[in-house]
Amino acid sequence: MARRHRLIRVSPRAVWDVLADGHRYAEWVVGTAQSEPARGQWPHKDAAIRFQVRLGPLRLANETVVRHCEEGVALELEAHAGVLGTARIAIELRPWGDQCLVIVDEHPLRGAGGRLHNVGFDALIQLRHRTMLARLARLCESTAPATRHLSRVPSAGPGVEGAGHA
Secondary structure, rough: OEEEEEEOOOHHHHHHHOOOOOOHHHOOOOOOOOOEEEEOOOOOOOOOEEEEEEOEEEEEEEEEEEEEEEEOOOEEEEEOOHHOOEEEEEEEEEEEEEEEEEEEEEEOOOOOHOOOEEEEEEHHHHHHHHHHHHHHHHHHHHHHHOOOOOOOOEOOOOEEEOOOOO
């Protein structure tokens, strides 16, 4: 099971707004070229997004289905990857001060990916998550500048910025 987290410098609401936009899926999910809602109302349960994966000149159409949704808190997806099978991807948003701690937990569920799952496969998923979370952070932080709060140490007095903090 591959689990990774990242602190994003916006509110959980701002992160949720990006996750809840089915048209933006391909902007932050590694490996997807285009995305569009396929059925239902994304990100409600059983809604689906159709996306393309480009492998050189090939374009493979796949789908991701919402299996569980707690608005603003959690999104669990089942991503279909053709002959490789499916994967469960759980995304949890936790308030962390005025920022958002995003936790992603992914593992192969069905098909060849599930049968071949091992520590090496988890390492590859970790690399994918690092890039995916960086993309998500960049997207959220650039589209929500009004809600972005960089941590600042309060002033201890005139001319004494950050006194008492290492």
